[in-house]
Amino acid sequence: MTLPEAFEQEMKQLLGEEEYEAYRKTFDEAVHRGLRVNNGKISTEEFLRRTDIPLKKVPWIPNGFYYDEESCNPAKDADYYAGLYYLQEPSAMTPASRLPIEPDDRVLDLCAAPGGKATELGSRIGEGGMLLANDISNSRAKALLRNLEIQGVGRLLVTSEDPEKLVTLYPAFFDKILLDAPCSGEGMFRKESSMLRYYSENGPEHYVPIQKKLIEQAYQMLAEGGELLYSTCTFSVKENEEVIAGLLDAHPDMEVQEITPGYEGFAPGVSVNGRDLSRCVHIFPQRMEGEGHFVALLKKQGESRKRQPSRLLETTKKLPKEAEEFLAGVRMDWKNGSFALVKDQLYFLPEGVCAAKGLRYLRTGLSLGTVKKNRFEPSQALAAYLKKEEYVSCLTIPKGDDRVMRYLKGETLSFSEEECQGKKGWVLVCLDDFPLGWGKINNGTLKNKYYAGWRMV
Numbered sequence: 036m037t038l039p040e041a042f043e044q045e046m047k048q049l050l051g052e053e054e055y056e057a058y059r060k061t062f063d064e065a066v067h068r069g070l071r072v073n074n075g076k077i078s079t080e081e082f083l084r085r086t087d088i089p090l091k092k093v094p095w096i097p098n099g100f101y102y103d104e105e106s107c108n109p110a111k112d113a114d115y116y117a118g119l120y121y122l123q124e125p126s127a128m129t130p131a132s133r134l135p136i137e138p139d140d141r142v143l144d145l146c147a148a149p150g151g152k153a154t155e156l157g158s159r160i161g162e163g164g165m166l167l168a169n170d171i172s173n174s175r176a177k178a179l180l181r182n183l184e185i186q187g188v189g190r191l192l193v194t195s196e197d198p199e200k201l202v203t204l205y206p207a208f209f210d211k212i213l214l215d216a217p218c219s220g221e222g223m224f225r226k227e228s229s230m231l232r233y234y235s236e237n238g239p240e241h242y243v244p245i246q247k248k249l250i251e252q253a254y255q256m257l258a259e260g261g262e263l264l265y266s267t268c269t270f271s272v273k274e275n276e277e278v279i280a281g282l283l284d285a286h287p288d289m290e291v292q293e294i295t296p297g298y299e300g301f302a303p304g305v306s307v308n309g310r311d312l313s314r315c316v317h318i319f320p321q322r323m324e325g326e327g328h329f330v331a332l333l334k335k336q337g338e339s340r341k342r343q344p345s346r347l348l349e350t351t352k353k354l355p356k357e358a359e360e361f362l363a364g365v366r367m368d369w370k371n372g373s374f375a376l377v378k379d380q381l382y383f384l385p386e387g388v389c390a391a392k393g394l395r396y397l398r399t400g401l402s403l404g405t406v407k408k409n410r411f412e413p414s415q416a417l418a419a420y421l422k423k424e425e426y427v428s429c430l431t432i433p434k435g436d437d438r439v440m441r442y443l444k445g446e447t448l449s450f451s452e453e454e455c456q457g458k459k460g461w462v463l464v465c466l467d468d469f470p471l472g473w474g475k476i477n478n479g480t481l482k483n484k485y486y487a488g489w490r491m492v
């Protein structure tokens with residue numbers, strides 16, 4: 036593979052001739068495919084006990100594993116549909132894993148689509164916290180939403196906004212921000228050679244002004260005492276250390292933090308204009324088994340204090356009567372939050388999820404379902420969010436039973452009397468202990484309500 040000359044020159048300068056040769060040799064090796072266990076739904080240990088996918092540990096990511104794409108296809112495994120894991124290139128697991136999250140943190144993922152990092156952040160949002168996942172591209176934000184909902188993230192807002200708008204509504208608001216910036220993608224060259232074509236059109240020079248603007252916007256939204264993690268999947272010093280140095284020059288109240296826990300393969304960032312940036316981390320494929328990333332963690336000085344957006348979305352404590360009966364069967368504390376009805380879509384905003392008024396939302400909280408004339412249809416997102424014991428009526432299909440795949444394909448299924456135990460009406464269909472979606476059971480026949488847009492093809 037021929038690499039762009041300017042890129043080669045910059046890499047030789049960054050690595051030295053000898054290490055550059057080692058980097059170049061990695062193009063003859065297989066790319067690294069990764070799977071990250073969703074600890075929001077299952078512990079890593081329990082997942083390892085139930086899966087038959089051959090896995091090897093990613094040494095610097097507690098819930099990260101390599102798989103061999105020649106011997107298995109994890110995207111076709113029912114556990115994937117149950118949201119038990121996310122498929123992600125191993126070095127891309129690093130940013131979210133190194134952003135520390137406290138139980139009531141308000142977390143922003145500013146450039147979040149398709150959600151590789153947001154899904155991990157979402158799995159760690161505690162009671163009292165919230166995740167706002169944004170992407171400027173509406174089509175990409177839809178993929179982001181789907182991934183977050185499959186993984187069962189509920190304390191959630193999803194927007195598709197220009198960050199400028201978010202800055203006006205959420206100044207100094209977030210305790211933690213992930214800025215996984217758009218970049219020239221040099222770390223993707225091994226994995227996707229098509230990146231080389233984009234690179235020749237839009238190299239580092241194209242991205243630097245965008246990154247500088249985004250990091251300034253992220254700074255404006257970061258609360259005092261808050262932490263900002265900047266990452267890219269590129270090696271360029273211009274797009275990485277120089278962006279960080281620019282932020283530090285403009286804002287003396289920001290300081291670079293150590294990335295913890297460290298890892299022997301992490302390469303320290305280089306100095307820029309005499310500024311030591313060795314706490315930043317480069318991931319290079321010749322040093323560790325990952326495609327390539329850059330990570331910098333920054334902290335804003337000052338005492339943390341919680342602010343409210345000046346205008347909040349209107350919500351109500353009162354449920355539409357059509358939804359009352361169904362939601363009475365859901366074991367959730369509905370008093371600890373409020374409801375938003377957007378057209379016919381009903382959402383639950385748990386206490387602590389602050390939805391500012393005036394944004395282009397794809398989700399305002401946990402989607403509960405559709406309020407129809409005299410009836411209520413629960414959402415797929417609610418099924419994915421719930422734990423099995425949180426709904427009164429469940430039908431369990433064990434892993435390996437052919438009805439699992441048939442359910443995921445949208446087929447009508449039959450269940451024995453013993454399996455049904457007199458159940459009638461709405462049931463939460465579970466793969467062992469893990470909800471997959473809804474169905475309506477009557478006389479042993481399950482009308483499949485698995486969301487058509489998520490079906491297995």
Ligand SMILES: C[S@@+](CC[C@H](N)C(=O)[O-])C[C@H]1O[C@@H](n2cnc3c(N)ncnc32)[C@H](O)[C@@H]1O
Nearest residue numbers: 146147148149150151152170171172215216217
């Ligand atoms: C590197 S990708 C993000 C990948 C994502 N964090 C993940 O882990 O799946 C960068 C994203 O930034 C978005 N983007 C580009 N310019 C943006 C802007 N000005 N504001 C917000 N998002 C932007 C792109 O649409 C793209 O989805």
